[in-house]
Amino acid sequence: xxxxxxxxxxxxxxxxxxxxxxxxxxxxxxxxxxxxxxxxxxxxxxxxxxxxxxxxxxxxxxxxxxxxxxxxxxxxxxxxxxxxxxxxxxxxxxxxxxxxxxxxxxxxxxxxxxxxxxxxxxxxxxxxxxxxxxxxxxxxxxxxxxxxxxxxxxxxxxxxxxxxxxxxxxxxxxxxxxxxxxxxxxxxxxxxxxxxxxxxxxxxxxxxxxxxxxxxxxxxxxxxxxxxxxxxxxxxxxxxxxxxxxxxxxxxxxxxxxxxxxxxxxxxxxxxxxxxxxxx
Numbered sequence: 001x002x003x004x005x006x007x008x009x010x011x012x013x014x015x016x017x018x019x020x021x022x023x024x025x026x027x028x029x030x031x032x033x034x035x036x037x038x039x040x041x042x043x044x045x046x047x048x049x050x051x052x053x054x055x056x057x058x059x060x061x062x063x064x065x066x067x068x069x070x071x072x073x074x075x076x077x078x079x080x081x082x083x084x085x086x087x088x089x090x091x092x093x094x095x096x097x098x099x100x101x102x103x104x105x106x107x108x109x110x111x112x113x114x115x116x117x118x119x120x121x122x123x124x125x126x127x128x129x130x131x132x133x134x135x136x137x138x139x140x141x142x143x144x145x146x147x148x149x150x151x152x153x154x155x156x157x158x159x160x161x162x163x164x165x166x167x168x169x170x171x172x173x174x175x176x177x178x179x180x181x182x183x184x185x186x187x188x189x190x191x192x193x194x195x196x197x198x199x200x201x202x203x204x205x206x207x208x209x210x211x212x213x214x215x216x217x218x219x220x221x222x223x224x225x226x227x228x229x230x231x232x233x234x235x236x237x238x239x240x241x242x243x244x245x246x247x248x249x250x251x252x253x254x255x256x257x258x259x260x261x262x263x264x265x266x267x268x269x270x271x272x273x274x275x276x277x278x279x280x
Contacts, residue, residue, distance in 0.1 A: 031055060034136040038143045046070055049140045053085070056133065059092040071146065078146050085137045094125040211244030218251045222258075229254060229271050237278045250274060 034052055038045070050068045057065040066081045098118040105111035141147055216239045223235035230238075238247065250273065257270040 032132060034132060035139060036135075038139060040143060040145075045140075045143060045145055049136075052136060053140070056136070059090040061089040061091045068140075073146065075146060075150050078144070078150075082137065082141055082147075085133070088133055088137075090126075090129065090133075092129065094122045094129075097121045097125050208244055211248065215244050215247035215251055219247055219254075222251060222254050226254065226258065229257075229267060230274050234274060234278050238274065241280075242277060246277070250277065 035048055038048060046068060053065075053068050062084075066077070066084050068081060069077060095118075099121060100114035100118055102111050102114045102118070105114055219230070219239060220235055223230040223232060238250065242250070253273055254270050257266040260266045
């Protein structure tokens with residue numbers, strides 16, 4: 001009876017003490033094997049890795065754990081899965097590697113020494129466990145077709161963005177070239193316009209000068225032939241004051257008066273017009 005009571009008491013203490021319970025559960029037989037490689041040509045990714053993650057999820061402090069999923073799993077869930085496992089927190093205890101039974105210590109210093117020795121062994125085992133899980137996670141992440149697809153999609157997006165930036169730069173260059181060509185064309189057109197205007201002004205000026213020389217000579221000839229209409233002083237005054245067009249009008253007036261037969265009225269009108277211009 002006492003032995004039974006003692007066993008029941010120890011079992012109750014074990015179940016009610018979380019630390020001891022974990023130490024006890026950690027002693028269960030467990031398949032620590034993880035894939036060391038993966039050949040996508042001959043193996044199915046999900047069949048190869050899903051059972052391994054599910055098996056190791058029992059050690060997670062956080063429950064329930066995210067599942068590996070399948071090809072239809074949204075990438076947000078895939079990313080969350082790997083974030084969880086890369087930051088995996090395990091409650092697994094490695095009391096089975098202890099070399100010393102602390103309860104057998106004869107005094108306090110011996111107990112502390114035993115605890116330190118046991119803790120070193122457990123820490124070593126934890127590092128090995130972390131390396132085992134890290135190898136599993138990295139191998140899965142490297143070969144996960146969804147991760148590869150997302151990486152390729154990101155590359156495509158970057159390539160498209162780069163191509164778009166290049167296209168914008170080229171478009172800006174072409175726009176700048178067109179603007180420069182248009183600017184030069186406008187400048188050339190303006191230069192041609194100014195050149196044409198200058199040529200026209202020169203032509204008109206030469207024409208006016210030619211007309212003036214011609215009409216001055218004509219008026220002087222008329223004055224010489226008809227001094228009664230225009231003496232030399234009046235003729236020179238008119239030549240200095242008037243432009244070619246007006247001189248031509250006056251010469252035509254004199255010619256018309258003379259051509260009319262030299263009537264006194266016509267001659268008087270011509271003389272008066274010449275005098276009027278001289279006095280204006």
